[in-house]
Each structure stands twice: as C-alpha cells, then as structure tokens.
Amino acid sequence: MTDLTNKTGNFSSQSVQRLEDVRQRPFWRRPWVIHVVWQMLAISFILYVAWSIVANVSTNLPRSNIGFGLDFLSLPTRFEMGPNYLDATAKSPIWLTFAVGFINTVRVSILGIICCTFLGLVVALARLSENKLVSNVALVYTETVRNIPLLLQMLFWYGFSTLLPFPGQALNPAPGVFVSNRGIYMPSPVMSPLHYWGFVGLLLGVVAAFFVYRFAQNYRKRTGAVHKPALAGMTALIGLPLAMVVIASFGMSFDVPELKGFNFLGGTTITPEFVAVLVSLSVYQSGFAAETIRSGIMGVRKGQLEAARSLGLPGSLVLSKVVLPQAMRIIVPPMAGQYMSLTKNSSLAVVIGYPELVRVSTAVISETGRAIECITILMAIYLCLSLLTSAFMNWYNARIAFVEK
Amino acid sequence: MTVPMTDIPSPPRPPQKGLVTWIWQNFFGSLGNSVLTLVILWILYKAITGAFTWAVLDATLAPATIRECIDAGGACWAFIQDKWRLILFGTYPFDQQWRPALALVLFLLLVIATCIPASWKTQERKRWMFGLWLVGILLIGVLMSGGLGLPHVEIRFWSGLPLTVLLAVVGMAACFLASILLALGRRSSMPAIRWICIVYIEVIRGVPLISLLFMANIMLPLLLPADVTIPNIVRAQVAFIMFFAAYMAETVRGGLQAVPDGQYAAAKAMGMGYWQSMIYIILPQALRITIPSMVNLFIAGFKDTSLVIVISMLDLLGTANAAKADPEWLGLFIEAYVFIAAIYLAVCASMSWYSRRIERRISMRQQH
Incomplete structure (x- = not known):
C-alpha cells in the first residue's frame, strides 16, 4: 500500500x-x-x-523547339475526328476539337450513368430477392463484373466488332439498317422546321405537367382530399409533344444510309467504339451501383418498415414514402462518387480509339507537341467536372438531410 | 443443487423443414416467384450449355492451326497452349522464365502465410514473419533480376503477370506510407500543411489515373533536367503511387476519425508527444478498422495496373494483346482475354472474400 x-x-x-x-x-x-x-x-x-x-x-x-502558351488552340487540327455534333473537321481550330472530345466524354458518361443505375437497381433488387436462385445469380454477376479490370472488359467487347463483316457484306437485319465492323448504320429523320414544334411541344408539356403537380399538391394541402394528378400530368407530358410530332410528321423524310465505295454514307452511325465503351462502362459500374443500392435499402431500419405497415399504409406507399426516402440518404453520397468515377473511367476509351477528351489530347500532343498545355487542359476539365459534381452533391445532401425537430 | 447438467432443457430448435418444403418456399412461393425461377433456370441452362459447348465440346487443343480452330467453331485452346508463356511472362528471356514463376509462387506463399491470423499471435511469430518477408523479398529480387550465379535480366524485360504484381505490390506498399502522412497532414492543426494536403488529395481524386500516367510519360521529361532519364517502369510506378495515395489517405482519415477522442486525450495525458501518440496509440487502432477498405483499394489498384498499356508497357493485359497480335493466330482474342480475365478474377475475388471475412471478424469483436 x-x-x-x-x-x-x-x-x-x-x-x-x-x-x-x-x-x-x-x-x-x-x-x-x-x-x-x-x-x-x-x-x-x-x-x-x-x-x-x-x-x-x-x-x-x-x-x-516547342512553343509555350495557349495560342496553339486556334491552329487548325490537321486530323479528322469523324462525324460529330459540332461538324469539326481537320481544318477546324484545335479548341473546337477539344469541345468535340468533351461532348463525347459527357455523352458516353451520361448514357453510362443512366444504364448503370438501371442495371444496378435491377441487380440490387435481385440480390435482395427472397428467391435464393435469383439472389445467387445476382451475387455471381456483381462479383464477376467488379473483379475484372474495366479496360479488359472494354477490349473484350470491342473485339467482337472485328468479328462482324466488312461494310461490303454488311448484315441487314431491318430495311435501312446495316451492321458492319465499322458500326451500325440507321436511317435518320431529316429535320424540317415542323420538327422543332415537336420539341416546343415537349417543353410545353414539361411546364404544364409541373403546374399540374403543383396544383394537385396545393389542393391536397388545402382540402386533405387526394387529387389524382397522374392522368392530367401524363396527358400534358406525353400528349402535347405527341400531337406536335404527329403534326410535324406530315412530309417527313428519312435519310437512308447507302453503301458508297468502302463505307456507308448518310443516316446516323453508332460506332463500335461507342458501343464497346458504353456497354463495358455500364456493366462494370453496375456491379458497384448494385452493392451501393443494396446496402442503402438494407440500411433502412426494420422498425421503420414495421411502423409503416402497422399504420396501414399500402405496400407502394411504404416503399415510396418510407423506405426509399431513407434509403436515398444512404445511397446518394457513394452513388455520386461512383458517377464521378464512371466519368473518369470513360477516359479508358482512349485505348480503343473512341474520340473522347484523352484521345483528343493525345492526338493533339502528337500533332503539335504541346504536352504540358494539353495535359493541363485535360486535368482541368476533369477537375471542374468532379468539383461540379461534389458541389451538386453537397447541395443535394443538405436538401435531403434528416431534419431533427 | 443436485440437478444434473444433462437435465437443463436445450433451447427449442426451429422446426425441421424438408428439402422439398425448403425448395418450394424459396423458389415457388408465389406465381411471380415461380415464373422468375423458371426463367432464370432456362437462362442458366442456355448460358451453361453454350459455354460448355464453346469451351469443351467444340474446342480445339494443340497441335492445331487457326484454320482447324475456326472450322471447329469453339474455343481455340491451341492458341493459349502456344502462347501461355508469352502471356504470363512476356519478354522475360524464354529459357529463364522459371525464375519469375518461382518468384510468383514464393510471393503467393508469403501472402498466404501473412493472411493467416495465427501467424501474428505471439511476439516471436511476428518477428519470424518480418524475417520471412525480408528473406522472401531478397530472394524474389535475386530471382527476378539475377545474381548468385543467375544471369542478370534487365528491368525492361520484366513483363506479364510479374510486372502486374510488382506494380500493384510496390505501389500499394509505398502508398501506405504516403497515405498515412497525407491523412495526418489533412488533420493537422498547422494550416499550411493542412491546405497542401487537402489540395493534393482533392486534385488527384478529381482527375483520371490515365492523365497521371500520360503526365509521367509525356510531360515529366519536359519537367526534369535534360540529363535525367527515368526508366518507364519507375515513372508508371510513381504515377500509380501518387494516384492511389490520395484515395488511401481518405480511407486512413476515416479510420483516424473513428478513433474516440478519449484516446487522443489519454495519449496526451500520458505525456506523449505528437508522433509518439500517433505511432503507439492512434494509428494502430485507426489502421485496424480500415483493413477492409484497404483491401478494396488494393483490388482496385491491382485492376488498374492494366492501365499501363496506354504508355505501352507490357503488363498482363499488354502481353495478352501482344499474343493476339501474332499474325499466325490473327483474329483470336476471346481465348486470350478469357485466360487473363480468369487470373484477374481469381486474384481479386479471393482478396474480396478475405476482406469480407476480416470485416465479419471485426464486427464480431465489436459486438463482444
């Protein structure tokens, strides 16, 4: 002691x-x-x-003997980009080519995000299924697609385009549609001024639907009675543009692809590079998305579900008003990170020659030798995209955050 | 007092269900469920028989030419039999390829020994493990590069699977140290250091790995003095470390945040300085909870080594591409990609299995 x-x-x-x-x-x-x-x-x-x-x-x-500065951006590109939205050719300035690359990156990323979310949701629901067979198939799917490098998957899907015939012997699965190793060719509608009325109709429909839902919400808050907004909203959202399109379709013509020399001309083309990038990105990221969605849904406490059921809410309302809003809080932050990594992963498309940002940068570097400027531009664009995403996510998170009373 | 132990009633068992009931309830509980089961069964049947026909029934084994393969219509394993050494070991001298093979086996054994929790139980075993790793790394180095009577093989000939493993392992080991410093810096009370770390981590996490690889390959020679030349592999490795250190730093930061404040206070109360309290108190706890995420990062890193093909290095994917470019076997790619996909899948899936196991162990320990 x-x-x-x-x-x-x-x-x-x-x-x-x-x-x-x-x-x-x-x-x-x-x-x-x-x-x-x-x-x-x-x-x-x-x-x-x-x-x-x-x-x-x-x-x-x-x-x-390489210059320094951003003056090279206004020089002619001197290489072809292929068909693109901005009609950039070998004579257009380099900055326009960068814009084309940016559009291609954004296009494949947005489509990839939509596809991977949808696929991921399906796989997540399959993994949560009571049916052991379904959940195990989904498990094997996620483990496989997540554990094989994206680049390998991309090259694998791209490889299949080499098995397709040359444009001369292109497959013709439907009238006007041709499939060859250079891409899928489809007829495209020739734009007439009347068509723009279709878009105007769509815009009007969206605005009208918004007001219909606002009205229904206010009506319910005022009177307590449910005013079904779906029918009126749908009519506005689908009916208006449809009517416009029907009006516009009088005198519509199609630009049908034709074999000229070694390749098809006219119509729209979906390149094999684009298909390979989109498929591999969506499949690869869907494995991660599925895990995120699954853990989000599982993260909603069981008591919440039981409480909602004991209140007598029907199954659809339990899902839409109780489970999903809470699951979203868990799902959204990691999901945003995955969307961002999908966008960054789209840069791997350079390997198979899809004309996105990295591909454009490397082509410009080999043409002009301006490595420092090009790589800085490239990094700056991706950095801006990711900062924008995280700013949006912070805003969204603050909006849906749990408000304690 | 005299109640014999055997008389204590055991807790009621759940009612035993027969196999048929189990199958019925799980697969055919409702109409929708039954339809789903049947559809999945049909798809599985189609997929498995299709794959089996391609890989076994219609497959061609050596000796065969590409013509015979195409005529058979199935997998051309003759191609893999001809090229497997090229795919696995790339440009490593052909008659010396037993060396990287032995090195890989040695490394695998070391990893397996490390992954068994029992080998870290006592202080003596820990010392043994460190010794084993030291000897193992030395042996692997000698095997790969030469010495002790083995002819010297230059580093630029290392390719295929050994290169992939090397990039991943050396990269992750270096990342580990860098990420701890970055994470501590980001939580530092010194504003200049904190901001340097924040900017570094956020910038790197905002750009794709491929842009860093291009930077290391094309831009770096312009940024360095003209007389300094760095081998390709080192530049790729540095880009790799720079990239993953930022991600790992965020993981470590998560671990540091999970350590209760009381631990920091207790370390301070013991009179420990900053580095002492970090090394002996905080980091061991923080790193232990980050192990599962670390393994996930390692999986990501192992897969992302395949990106070095954009700077024309021959890792496992690069050698597979080289094999399929052989004019003698032109047009075959599925076999080569399936072969290396199986390797990637085996490595990554076993790591992810291990990480899930650790996660379960940790959560079990927390419950008790």
Whole structure:
C-alpha cells in the first residue's frame, strides 16, 4: 500500500515537473515555434519544386523547339475526328476539337450513368430477392463484373466488332439498317422546321405537367382530399409533344444510309467504339451501383418498415414514402462518387480509339507537341467536372438531410 | 443443487423443414416467384450449355492451326497452349522464365502465410514473419533480376503477370506510407500543411489515373533536367503511387476519425508527444478498422495496373494483346482475354472474400 501511494505521489510531482518543463522549454522546442518551422519547410519545399519545374521547362522547351502558351488552340487540327455534333473537321481550330472530345466524354458518361443505375437497381433488387436462385445469380454477376479490370472488359467487347463483316457484306437485319465492323448504320429523320414544334411541344408539356403537380399538391394541402394528378400530368407530358410530332410528321423524310465505295454514307452511325465503351462502362459500374443500392435499402431500419405497415399504409406507399426516402440518404453520397468515377473511367476509351477528351489530347500532343498545355487542359476539365459534381452533391445532401425537430 | 447438467432443457430448435418444403418456399412461393425461377433456370441452362459447348465440346487443343480452330467453331485452346508463356511472362528471356514463376509462387506463399491470423499471435511469430518477408523479398529480387550465379535480366524485360504484381505490390506498399502522412497532414492543426494536403488529395481524386500516367510519360521529361532519364517502369510506378495515395489517405482519415477522442486525450495525458501518440496509440487502432477498405483499394489498384498499356508497357493485359497480335493466330482474342480475365478474377475475388471475412471478424469483436 505504501508503495502505491509513493508511486502516485511520485507521478503527480513528476507531471507537475513536466508542466514546468513545457513553460521553460528552450525556444526551439516550444509548440508554436515547431509549427512555424514545419510550415515554412513545407511551403519552401513546394516553392522549390515549382521553381525547379519552371527552370527545367524554360531550358527544355527552347531546345526541343516547342512553343509555350495557349495560342496553339486556334491552329487548325490537321486530323479528322469523324462525324460529330459540332461538324469539326481537320481544318477546324484545335479548341473546337477539344469541345468535340468533351461532348463525347459527357455523352458516353451520361448514357453510362443512366444504364448503370438501371442495371444496378435491377441487380440490387435481385440480390435482395427472397428467391435464393435469383439472389445467387445476382451475387455471381456483381462479383464477376467488379473483379475484372474495366479496360479488359472494354477490349473484350470491342473485339467482337472485328468479328462482324466488312461494310461490303454488311448484315441487314431491318430495311435501312446495316451492321458492319465499322458500326451500325440507321436511317435518320431529316429535320424540317415542323420538327422543332415537336420539341416546343415537349417543353410545353414539361411546364404544364409541373403546374399540374403543383396544383394537385396545393389542393391536397388545402382540402386533405387526394387529387389524382397522374392522368392530367401524363396527358400534358406525353400528349402535347405527341400531337406536335404527329403534326410535324406530315412530309417527313428519312435519310437512308447507302453503301458508297468502302463505307456507308448518310443516316446516323453508332460506332463500335461507342458501343464497346458504353456497354463495358455500364456493366462494370453496375456491379458497384448494385452493392451501393443494396446496402442503402438494407440500411433502412426494420422498425421503420414495421411502423409503416402497422399504420396501414399500402405496400407502394411504404416503399415510396418510407423506405426509399431513407434509403436515398444512404445511397446518394457513394452513388455520386461512383458517377464521378464512371466519368473518369470513360477516359479508358482512349485505348480503343473512341474520340473522347484523352484521345483528343493525345492526338493533339502528337500533332503539335504541346504536352504540358494539353495535359493541363485535360486535368482541368476533369477537375471542374468532379468539383461540379461534389458541389451538386453537397447541395443535394443538405436538401435531403434528416431534419431533427 | 443436485440437478444434473444433462437435465437443463436445450433451447427449442426451429422446426425441421424438408428439402422439398425448403425448395418450394424459396423458389415457388408465389406465381411471380415461380415464373422468375423458371426463367432464370432456362437462362442458366442456355448460358451453361453454350459455354460448355464453346469451351469443351467444340474446342480445339494443340497441335492445331487457326484454320482447324475456326472450322471447329469453339474455343481455340491451341492458341493459349502456344502462347501461355508469352502471356504470363512476356519478354522475360524464354529459357529463364522459371525464375519469375518461382518468384510468383514464393510471393503467393508469403501472402498466404501473412493472411493467416495465427501467424501474428505471439511476439516471436511476428518477428519470424518480418524475417520471412525480408528473406522472401531478397530472394524474389535475386530471382527476378539475377545474381548468385543467375544471369542478370534487365528491368525492361520484366513483363506479364510479374510486372502486374510488382506494380500493384510496390505501389500499394509505398502508398501506405504516403497515405498515412497525407491523412495526418489533412488533420493537422498547422494550416499550411493542412491546405497542401487537402489540395493534393482533392486534385488527384478529381482527375483520371490515365492523365497521371500520360503526365509521367509525356510531360515529366519536359519537367526534369535534360540529363535525367527515368526508366518507364519507375515513372508508371510513381504515377500509380501518387494516384492511389490520395484515395488511401481518405480511407486512413476515416479510420483516424473513428478513433474516440478519449484516446487522443489519454495519449496526451500520458505525456506523449505528437508522433509518439500517433505511432503507439492512434494509428494502430485507426489502421485496424480500415483493413477492409484497404483491401478494396488494393483490388482496385491491382485492376488498374492494366492501365499501363496506354504508355505501352507490357503488363498482363499488354502481353495478352501482344499474343493476339501474332499474325499466325490473327483474329483470336476471346481465348486470350478469357485466360487473363480468369487470373484477374481469381486474384481479386479471393482478396474480396478475405476482406469480407476480416470485416465479419471485426464486427464480431465489436459486438463482444
């Protein structure tokens, strides 16, 4: 016993001693001095790296006869991009080619996001199924697609296009539709001014549907009675544009692809690169999306479900008003990260030659030698996309966050 | 007092169900369920018989030419039999390829030994494990590059599976250290250091790995002094480390945040300084909970090594591409891709199985 008290006594006197030590530490061991020194070191290291990069670049560039600056963006591209939305050709300026690459990246990413979400939802529901067969098939699917590199999957799907016949012997599964190793060719409607009325109708329909739902909501809040908005909303959303399209379709003509020389001309073309990128991205990411959705739905506490049922809510309302809103809170943040990684993963399409941002950058680099500028532009665009996504997610998260009362 | 132990009634067992009832309830409980089961069964039947016909019944084994393969209509395993050493070991000298094979086996054994929890039970076993790893790494290095009577093989000839494993393992080991520093920096109370880490992590996480690889391959020579040349493999490795360190740092940060504040306070109360409390108190706890996410990152890293083909390095995917480019076997690609996909799948699926096991162990420990 005496030993113990002695020890405690010693300990406390020691710690008092230590406290005094801190106050009387030599100058270079005081916390604030250490902080300042560390930060100075870090900043000077960064500055040194930046300075040596600038110094090396300014000696290396003149020697290799490559200019520096963004002036090259207005030079002609000097390579063909293939058919694109902006009608960029080999004569268009380089910045337009970058815009085409950007559009292609965004296009395949958005389509990929839609497909992978849908596929992922189906697989997630399958994994949650009571049917053991269904849930095990879904398990094998997610484990397989997640554990094979995306690049390998992309090359695999792309490889199949080489098995298709040349344009000369193209398959013709439907009138006007041709399938060859250069892509799928389909007739495209020739745009007439009347068609724009179809889009106007769609726009009007969306606005009208919005107001119908607003009215129904207010009506319910005021009177408590349910005003079914679905029918009126659907009529506005589908009926209006449909009517417009029907009107517009008088005198509509199709541009049918035709074999001219070694390739088809006219109509719209879906390239094998695009199909391979879209399929592999959607399949690969759907495995991850499925896991996220599944864990989100499983994360809703059982009591919530039981409470909703005991209130007598019908099954559809239990799902839409109780389970999904809570599951969304768990699902949305990781899902946003996955959408972002899908967008970044679309850069792998450079390997099979889909003309997205990275492909455009590498082509421009080999044409002009402006590696520093091109890679900086490339990184800046992706960085902006990801910052935009995370800003949107923060806003969305704040909106759906649980409000404690 | 005298109640014999055997008289204590055991808890009631759930009523035994027959196999037929079980199948009936699980697969044919309702009309929708039955339809679903039948549809899935039909699809499975079609897929399995189709795959079996392609891979076994119609397949062609060596010796065969590509013509015979195409005529048979199934898988051309003769192609793989001809090319498997190229796919696995790439440009490594042909008569020396037993060396990378042995190195891979050695590495696999080391990993298996490490993954068994029993080998970390006592202090003595831990010391043994570190010794084993040291000896193992030395042996692997000698096997791969030469020495001790083995002819020297330059690093640029290393390719195929050994290169993939090397990129992944060295990359992740270096990432581990870098990510701890980054994560600690991001939680530091020093604003300059904190902001440097935040900007680094967020910028890297915002750009694709491919852009870093291009940077390392095309841009780096312009950024370095003209007389400095760095081998391809090192540049790819550095880009790889830079990329995954940012992701791993976020994982480590999650672990650091999960350590209760009391632990930090207790370490301080013991009179520990910053590094002491981190190394002995905080990090061991933080890293333990991040093991499952670390394994997931490792899986991602192992898969993403395949990206080095964009800077024309021959990893496992690169050698498969090289094999299918052989004019003698032109037009065959499915066999080569299925072969390497099986390798990737086996490695990644076993890692993900292991991570799920650890996760279960950790959650069990937390419940008790």
